[in-house]
Amino acid sequence: MMAKTLDSTQDELTTLAELGMKKALSAGAEEAETFVSWMDTISINIKKNIIEARRGSPAGVGVRVVWNGKVGFAAQSGTDKAGIERVVEEALAVAKIRPPDPDFEQLPDPISRPSKDGIIHDAILEFSEKDALEAVNNLAQTAFAQDKRIRSLFGAVEVHKGVQAVANSRGISDSGRSAFIDGGVYCVAVEAQKQKTGSEQIVSRKLKDFSQVGERAAERAIKMLEAKPLGRSMKTTTVWENVSIAHLLRGMLNTASNAQNVQEGKSFFRGKINEKVATDKVTIVDDGQLPEGIFTMKVDAEGIPTQTTTVIDKGILKTHLYDSYAAQREDKESSGNAKREWPEPFLTTPSVSTTNLLVKPGSKNLQEMIGEVEEGILITDMVMGVGHANTITGEFSVVAPSAFQVEQGEILHPLEPVTVAGNFFQALKRVVRIGSDTRLLTVGKIPSMILGGLTVSG
Amino acid sequence: MFDLLKHGVKKGEELGGEFVEARFDDLMVRELRAEKRVVKDIKSFRRRGIGVNLYYGGATGYSFTVDLSRQAVTKTVARAMKIAEASSGAAGIEVEPGEAPTSKSKKLELRVKKHPRDFQLGFKKDLMLRAVDSAQEQGQKISSITGRYGEFYGEKLFLNSAGTRVSWHPLVVDLRLRVVSKEGDLLVDGADAFGGSFGLEVFDSREHSPEAMGQNAAQWAAEKLEAKAVPPGKHRALCENRLVGVLAHESFGHLTEGDFVMAGMSPLVGKLGKRLGSEHATIIDEGTPDPEKYHGFWMPFDDQGVKTTEIMILNKGRLSKYLHSRETATLMRSQTTGNARAVNYNFPPIVRMRNTYFAPGELSVEEALEELDTGIYAIGTAGGQASADGTFMFKARRGYYVEEGEKKHTLREVTLTGNILTFLKNVEGGTSELMIRSGYFGGCGKGGQHPLPVGLGGPHLVVSEVQFGGEK
Numbered sequence: 065m066m067a068k069t070l071d072s073t074q075d076e077l078t079t080l081a082e083l084g085m086k087k088a089l090s091a092g093a094e095e096a097e098t099f100v101s102w103m104d105t106i107s108i109n110i111k112k113n114i115i116e117a118r119r120g121s122p123a124g125v126g127v128r129v130v131w132n133g134k135v136g137f138a139a140q141s142g143t144d145k146a147g148i149e150r151v152v153e154e155a156l157a158v159a160k161i162r163p164p165d166p167d168f169e170q171l172p173d174p175i176s177r178p179s180k181d182g183i184i185h186d187a188i189l190e191f192s193e194k195d196a197l198e199a200v201n202n203l204a205q206t207a208f209a210q211d212k213r214i215r216s217l218f219g220a221v222e223v224h225k226g227v228q229a230v231a232n233s234r235g236i237s238d239s240g241r242s243a244f245i246d247g248g249v250y251c252v253a254v255e256a257q258k259q260k261t262g263s264e265q266i267v268s269r270k271l272k273d274f275s276q277v278g279e280r281a282a283e284r285a286i287k288m289l290e291a292k293p294l295g296r297s298m299k300t301t302t303v304w305e306n307v308s309i310a311h312l313l314r315g316m317l318n319t320a321s322n323a324q325n326v327q328e329g330k331s332f333f334r335g336k337i338n339e340k341v342a343t344d345k346v347t348i349v350d351d352g353q354l355p356e357g358i359f360t361m362k363v364d365a366e367g368i369p370t371q372t373t374t375v376i377d378k379g380i381l382k383t384h385l386y387d388s389y390a391a392q393r394e395d396k397e398s399s400g401n402a403k404r405e406w407p408e409p410f411l412t413t414p415s416v417s418t419t420n421l422l423v424k425p426g427s428k429n430l431q432e433m434i435g436e437v438e439e440g441i442l443i444t445d446m447v448m449g450v451g452h453a454n455t456i457t458g459e460f461s462v463v464a465p466s467a468f469q470v471e472q473g474e475i476l477h478p479l480e481p482v483t484v485a486g487n488f489f490q491a492l493k494r495v496v497r498i499g500s501d502t503r504l505l506t507v508g509k510i511p512s513m514i515l516g517g518l519t520v521s522g
Numbered sequence: 523m524f525d526l527l528k529h530g531v532k533k534g535e536e537l538g539g540e541f542v543e544a545r546f547d548d549l550m551v552r553e554l555r556a557e558k559r560v561v562k563d564i565k566s567f568r569r570r571g572i573g574v575n576l577y578y579g580g581a582t583g584y585s586f587t588v589d590l591s592r593q594a595v596t597k598t599v600a601r602a603m604k605i606a607e608a609s610s611g612a613a614g615i616e617v618e619p620g621e622a623p624t625s626k627s628k629k630l631e632l633r634v635k636k637h638p639r640d641f642q643l644g645f646k647k648d649l650m651l652r653a654v655d656s657a658q659e660q661g662q663k664i665s666s667i668t669g670r671y672g673e674f675y676g677e678k679l680f681l682n683s684a685g686t687r688v689s690w691h692p693l694v695v696d697l698r699l700r701v702v703s704k705e706g707d708l709l710v711d712g713a714d715a716f717g718g719s720f721g722l723e724v725f726d727s728r729e730h731s732p733e734a735m736g737q738n739a740a741q742w743a744a745e746k747l748e749a750k751a752v753p754p755g756k757h758r759a760l761c762e763n764r765l766v767g768v769l770a771h772e773s774f775g776h777l778t779e780g781d782f783v784m785a786g787m788s789p790l791v792g793k794l795g796k797r798l799g800s801e802h803a804t805i806i807d808e809g810t811p812d813p814e815k816y817h818g819f820w821m822p823f824d825d826q827g828v829k830t831t832e833i834m835i836l837n838k839g840r841l842s843k844y845l846h847s848r849e850t851a852t853l854m855r856s857q858t859t860g861n862a863r864a865v866n867y868n869f870p871p872i873v874r875m876r877n878t879y880f881a882p883g884e885l886s887v888e889e890a891l892e893e894l895d896t897g898i899y900a901i902g903t904a905g906g907q908a909s910a911d912g913t914f915m916f917k918a919r920r921g922y923y924v925e926e927g928e929k930k931h932t933l934r935e936v937t938l939t940g941n942i943l944t945f946l947k948n949v950e951g952g953t954s955e956l957m958i959r960s961g962y963f964g965g966c967g968k969g970g971q972h973p974l975p976v977g978l979g980g981p982h983l984v985v986s987e988v989q990f991g992g993e994k
Binding site: 116124456519 | 557560561562563565566568569570571583584586589590598601604605606609612614615617642643644647666668702704708709710711754755781784785786789849853868870872904906907908909910911913914915917934935937939969970989991
């Protein structure tokens with residue numbers, strides 16, 4: 065039933081995209097591209113026992129035109145035809161005042177590569193507000209039931225169903241769709257004067273049972289109540305749980321592997337193709353075609369088929385990632401990495417971004433990895449400050465509220481928040497071990513890792 | 523447009539809604555980015571939509587539409603009712619709109635000399651490139667220069683079942699510059715920015731001119747080529763205005779938000795009237811700091827149509843107020859403080875800050891440096907984060923090592939960590955000047971609602987025992 069709605073939406077948006085493209089050409093554009101998106105979101109939040117619910121579908125149109133060799137972009141919410149005409153006019157006005165960009169050649173030509181959308185699960189399409197409410201309640205209750213010391217929590221279950229279509233005057237006309245569920249909880253445990261937190265999240269294209277999410281988040285928070293201060297600053301081995309390293313890794317690689325950043329001198333991976341940038345344990349793939357990947361789609365935000373790209377192979381940097389603009393500057397083909405920001409992708413011009421990052425797993429699980437560490441720190445759960453890391457230079461300083469002291473292969477005790485600092489790209493050359501415990505997250509599939517030589521203080 | 527909102531409220535009431543709020547946002551947004559002199563990106567978009575929040579049976583339902591027809595609004599109201607109905611059985615606590623003062627106001631607007639709507643994009647592009655040129659001329663070993671300009675303006679309308687009917691015109695302008703210098707494998711950066719609710723005339727003054735911005739960013743990057751890392755550990759600190767603002771907002775302000783307090787998340791539960799900090803720590807959250815003097819975000823009404831006022835949340839170290847929306851105020855038997863805000867029509871309003879700042883003290887900056895004696899002078903903000911227990915991590919843009927009141931050498935990565943409740947106790951004094959800044963770029967994120975424009979600021983604060991992280 066819902067799959068049909070998605071089908072008809074996809075047809076509707078494709079027709080609109082082609083219409084917008086033609087309107088732009090007849091208004092005087094030399095080249096034109098129209099991007100249309102629609103995304104239905106059901107979002108149910110719980111704050112302790114207060115529920116906040118919303119549902120709606122942001123939709124809109126973004127138009128890119130070339131006029132006199134110059135590029136203009138404009139966008140507007142809504143998909144009415146009169147609106148599209150206004151957007152075309154504004155895009156042309158922007159192009160007219162833009163200086164020519166010597167690096168821009170043309171909008172992309174179609175590339176023929178086999179590609180498809182990720183998994184679309186009927187149960188996700190049919191998931192209702194009522195189902196989401198039940199899931200959220202379940203998640204909250206299992207967390208509270210886990211331990212009396214769980215004082216409060218924030219939980220959420222969201223279901224997203226989206227369609228995007230893009231058409232350009234060079235013959236691209238394609239579309240993609242996606243549907244996934246995302247559920248998580250952030251718990252606060254309190255005992256005596258201590259307040260500790262724990263979080264857990266599942267994101268998936270298939271329906272999941274969220275009851276364990278609540279339990280695990282609660283467990284994480286409770287464990288930390290025994291925390292002791294580290295009381296010093298030291299350079300040491302750090303064992304990162306998959307969820308702890310994932311966002312830092314993605315932030316750094318997203319900047320460094322972006323070909324446009326490379327061209328503009330803002331990437332650590334500039335001039336390093338075929339050079340060793342990490343230990344040979346490190347193989348990292350950007351996979352826009354991973355069936356279960358959250359950012360998998362048949363085509364990227366420019367209508368180019370997505371693909372699987374090996375970025376780092378056994379420590380050697382193999383390639384950067386491209387959209388059509390960056391690719392044309394080097395006479396290359398786009399790697400299908402053009403992205404516009406969800407949930408309102410129509411608002412922005414495409415830019416280079418990773419899709420689903422896959423770090424090739426090793427053979428040992430987290431427990432076995434810890435067993436190898438003579439002295440070090442285990443970092444679990446989410447870390448703070450990833451968004452403020454300097455992804456150009458690699459310098460970072462994050463706070464880990466859920467870290468543990470490790471000695472002689474054993475976890476000694478939890479620690480009061482510690483700061484972990486260093487240079488991520490230097491750390492890639494000190495990857496001691498990669499775990500077998502790959503986990504599906506929004507950024508891709510990431511295992512736990514052991515890094516050497518970072519400074520931990522607290 | 524008010525007719526359409528009225529239609530929505532009426533329909534909601536007919537369906538059984540006990541209280542209905544309808545909003546219309548129409549914002550024009552423009553954003554430019556240049557890499558050196560090449561204008562890489564111009565974004566221009568208009569975002570219009572209607573949001574409906576409906577209270578029914580102790581729950582709320584929110585829905586929105588980008589289709590501005592009567593038919594679409596009718597459907598949106600029905601969707602909001604459906605969610606509210608579904609939630610009403612499940613909620614453990616009943617949410618009620620409670621009482622709030624009603625307002626009527628039409629097209630309230632900040633008076634500025636050069637409103638961005640009256641100026642072509644070309645004019646704004648030139649502002650940005652002037653800053654780039656200035657940095658190019660004055661920088662050393664430059665690897666990249668990124669200039670950014672952003673603006674938004676438009677109209678917000680609000681109507682509810684109680685008869686509030688307001689409309690006002692938000693406005694934000696922002697110019698930023700970042701210079702990256704490179705020597706061998708070492709990359710360092712310098713950045714300057716100026717943003718808030720004001721007209722383009724502010725860039726005519728020498729202090730805020732694009733040329734001054736270019737010079738600052740270039741010089742601060744160059745200084746870092748020679749900079750040293752902060753020795754990790756506890757230091758005395760002099761925190762500059764913008765850094766102090768981030769601390770006030772991120773690490774303390776969020777803890778006073780009624781929804782956090784209600785949920786028992788905040789360590790400030792049950793602490794009203796209690797002493798939390800030194801007598802030098804006073805924190806205010808307000809909607810319309812004097813636009814003649816400061817450069818915050820001007821918002822005369824919140825997204826529940828409540829007129830904003832000045833709210834003192836920390837008074838000489840004592841916790842004096844929590845921040846509220848209608849719902850949290852009703853649940854906690856208090857009054858709304860006009861802090862209900864939504865980032866756009868995709869979301870219902872939740873408790874958010876407006877302009878949050880430490881109140882000024884009595885020292886001059888020189889006196890503050892003397893008080894600091896030996897320690898770290900941390901300047902500006904490259905972002906920060908805080909968690910529910912008051913733990914924070916903030917990065918200053920730059921810093922200096924100070925010995926006996928004298929600036930000695932430049933520092934590279936300046937990261938402060940700690941717990942705000944300890945930090946507040948260690949505030950030893952503030953300077954007499956007050957700076958408030960806002961902007962188009964950055965902004966606050968909460969509950970998936972990002973980026974919400976907020977103002978931040980304060981004086982310089984002298985603080986003891988601040989933990990600095992960094993590489994050994």
